[in-house]
Amino acid sequence: MSEDHGDEPRPAQARDRHADTAEATDAELLARHVEGDRDAFAEIVRRHRDRLWAVALRTLGDREEAADAVQDALVSAYRGAHTFRGRAAVTTWLHRITVNACLDRARKAASRRSAPTDDTEHLEQLLEPHESAAVPAERRDLNRQLVAALAQLPAEQRAALVLVDMQGYPVAEAAAVLEVAVGTVKSRCARGRARLLPLLTHLRPNGDAEDKEPSGRGRNRSREASVPPPTSATDTESPGAVQGGGEPA
Amino acid sequence: MTSTPFTSGDPNTDGHPDVADISALTEGVLSPERSADVRAHVAECSLCADVENSLQEIQGALGTLPGPTRMPADIAGRIDAALAAEALLDASSLSSAPAQGSPVSRETGSAAEADAASTASDAPEPGESEESVQHHIGSPSRSGDRAPDQPAPVSRETGARRTAASSRGESRTSTRPPGRSSAGAGPGRDRNTQRSGRRWRRALLAGAGAVVLLGIGGIAVQSFSSSSSSETSAASDSSRADTALRHHVDHLLAKNGSHNGDTSTSPRLKSTQSPSADSTMTGGTSTVPSCVRKGIGRTESPVAADSQASYKSHRGYLVVYPHRGDKTHRVDAYLVNSSCVSGDGGSTGKVLVKRTYPRH
Numbered sequence: 001m002s003e004d005h006g007d008e009p010r011p012a013q014a015r016d017r018h019a020d021t022a023e024a025t026d027a028e029l030l031a032r033h034v035e036g037d038r039d040a041f042a043e044i045v046r047r048h049r050d051r052l053w054a055v056a057l058r059t060l061g062d063r064e065e066a067a068d069a070v071q072d073a074l075v076s077a078y079r080g081a082h083t084f085r086g087r088a089a090v091t092t093w094l095h096r097i098t099v100n101a102c103l104d105r106a107r108k109a110a111s112r113r114s115a116p117t118d119d120t121e122h123l124e125q126l127l128e129p130h131e132s133a134a135v136p137a138e139r140r141d142l143n144r145q146l147v148a149a150l151a152q153l154p155a156e157q158r159a160a161l162v163l164v165d166m167q168g169y170p171v172a173e174a175a176a177v178l179e180v181a182v183g184t185v186k187s188r189c190a191r192g193r194a195r196l197l198p199l200l201t202h203l204r205p206n207g208d209a210e211d212k213e214p215s216g217r218g219r220n221r222s223r224e225a226s227v228p229p230p231t232s233a234t235d236t237e238s239p240g241a242v243q244g245g246g247e248p249a
Numbered sequence: 250m251t252s253t254p255f256t257s258g259d260p261n262t263d264g265h266p267d268v269a270d271i272s273a274l275t276e277g278v279l280s281p282e283r284s285a286d287v288r289a290h291v292a293e294c295s296l297c298a299d300v301e302n303s304l305q306e307i308q309g310a311l312g313t314l315p316g317p318t319r320m321p322a323d324i325a326g327r328i329d330a331a332l333a334a335e336a337l338l339d340a341s342s343l344s345s346a347p348a349q350g351s352p353v354s355r356e357t358g359s360a361a362e363a364d365a366a367s368t369a370s371d372a373p374e375p376g377e378s379e380e381s382v383q384h385h386i387g388s389p390s391r392s393g394d395r396a397p398d399q400p401a402p403v404s405r406e407t408g409a410r411r412t413a414a415s416s417r418g419e420s421r422t423s424t425r426p427p428g429r430s431s432a433g434a435g436p437g438r439d440r441n442t443q444r445s446g447r448r449w450r451r452a453l454l455a456g457a458g459a460v461v462l463l464g465i466g467g468i469a470v471q472s473f474s475s476s477s478s479s480e481t482s483a484a485s486d487s488s489r490a491d492t493a494l495r496h497h498v499d500h501l502l503a504k505n506g507s508h509n510g511d512t513s514t515s516p517r518l519k520s521t522q523s524p525s526a527d528s529t530m531t532g533g534t535s536t537v538p539s540c541v542r543k544g545i546g547r548t549e550s551p552v553a554a555d556s557q558a559s560y561k562s563h564r565g566y567l568v569v570y571p572h573r574g575d576k577t578h579r580v581d582a583y584l585v586n587s588s589c590v591s592g593d594g595g596s597t598g599k600v601l602v603k604r605t606y607p608r609h
Contacts, residue, residue, distance in 0.1 A: 038336055045332065053320035064605075067324045071331050078335050135315075143314055146307075165311035183278050190272035193307045197268055197300070 026090035034081050041078055048091055049074075051167070052098045058162045059102040060109075061151045069105050073098040088176055095177040099159055106155035145199045153192050160188035266290055271300050490561045495606050498569055498582045501553035502608065540589035541566045544598030552580065560584050563601045572605055581605050 021029065021043045032040035052073070056066040077097050084093055135143075150158055156178075163174035164185065171189075175182045266274075266287045273279045274287045291297045320328075537554045551568045558567030566587040572579035582605070585598040 041332065042329065045328065049320045049325060049328070050318065053324070054317045057317050063321075063324075063603075067327065070320075070324070071328045074328055075331055075335060078332055142310060146310055146314060161311060165308050166314060166316065168312065186276040186278045187273065190276040190278060191269055193304050193311075194267075194269040194272040196307045196311075197272075197303055199307075 027086060030081050030084055030090055033078070041081070044090065044094075045074055048094050051091075052094060055095065055162055055167060056098055056102050058150075058166055059099065059155070059159050060105060061147070062109075065105050065109065066102070069101040070098055073101040076101070092173065092176045095163075096179060099163075099177055103155050103159060106158075110155070142199065146196065149196050149199055153195055157188045157192035157195070160185050161192045164189050165193075264290075265294065265297055268300055268304075271297055272304050275301060275304060491604065494558070494560050494567075494582065494584065494602065494604060497555070497558055497567060498553070498580065498604075498606055501555055501567070501569060502580065504553070537566065537568055538587070538590045538598070540596055541568060541585045541587065541598040544585045544589070544600050545570075545583045556587060558584055560602045565601055566590075566598065578608055579605055580608055 021039050024032070024040075024043070026044055026047065029037075029040040029044050033044070049070070052070050053066065056069045056073075057063065060066045060069060073094070074097075077094055080097075084090065088096075150161065153161070159178060160174060163169045163177060164171055169177070171182055171185050175185045178185060270279065270283070270287050271291060274284055274291070277284070279287060291301055537551060542551075545568060547570055549570060551570050553567075553569040555567045558565060563584060563586070566585045568583045568585060570581045570583070571577075572581050581603065583600050584602040585600050587598060589596040589598040
């Protein structure tokens, strides 16, 4: 964290990447930012914005909301850089601020909408830009269903699935970002997946494509008769089990 | 999900564990005894083994969903501008606080200084204070007492936007429906406000050099608030195109007689434009081509449409829907590439632009 280059604060317009800036670690850059280096934070943003954007967009399911959340988060990080203590990586810290901003927004959005969500209108947007026509129609259907169903999940479960299953962060990293126990992340992921499962019962690519009844009888055995819908159990979390934090869903 | 034996809680289980339990088993978050029970069951129950496989499929499908890989340039630029505005606030504070001390209080102090210096009567002025209140609902401490040592919570409004709010004289108050708390969209995050703010921030960025030379935040803010030229000179194509698109939407809505903004405008559109406009995307007789509607992906009837619209260099189909969640006061406007209309019937129109505007 020691910074002995003695950089004079550069003019705000000098936004080009300096060699030493490009090579500095995130923590060094953050320290320089706190010391007044005007380029340091911009470099941090350049390094991490794409990942933060992916997390925010997938967590919120809305481009504008996600953009606002990332902007809020980065401005907050800019101002609060002196509070960074180095216990976690800078990237974890940035993700934490961003995810918190997203969850704040998701809760507010949930409380003001009469309908649970209007995210379905953003399906195409969320699946852009890489879904080519070469993707089988069944898979495209599944993708849309998945995105739509993700939007229906409690925000905490969605955030966990976004980090772990979609973005591929290690569970421990996701736990650090979300500031919960590892077991809690796992539990949220497990419950989230269980809630998404009914989608596959009538949309799985190798399933009975001709049998798309809404009740989910796409599988040869009438599973819904013997296995209760996941929602019956996903909203509760027993305090006694080895399930980490055990906060409400 | 409980620690009690299989049949707990649900009479339909026939002894099968919950899907959530199987999912939890996979993650290893069941208690040891429960875990053993479920594992034993899954081992001999093909039905539940199937559930377990499906859960893994879900996990795999999530991992292979197409999604964003890069932050779009417009959003990256907007965030850069917001951060540049923060830097400007730092600069205009005349380094009155040491950098190592408390950036938050330094920032707050500079904003306060700027406000006080620009217009000593800033807060009491009717128009200003209204904006101010709007933009401070989410952060009361900044509107009044300016608590100097407030930590920076994530959802707090940026200083730039705050200053923008008090420096722009536009009456955006009408764009926020009465009773709609600004907390809903975050402080001052009416989408319209957002765009205005962005435009302002661009102006700010363009003027940053001059401001640094001036070195006095108060003068800087005042010059911004009084300078309409800074807006026009720095206004990008985007903001001009946005304005044009917005006017286009206003015009369409006016033509369709939806001034009052009630939710019964859809039937009226049907009578004037599309007698058989139905509520499904496959409605071939709708005046809006099905491929365009498909591209938008909304099933309700649009309130207005125009096949000849443009945004920047794009031309396409403009379709206006009531805004979900606020049908009365806002509309969603989509510009869809209309090349799909002449193409084969199966294609889907690409949404070029989506904007939300207030209804007048």
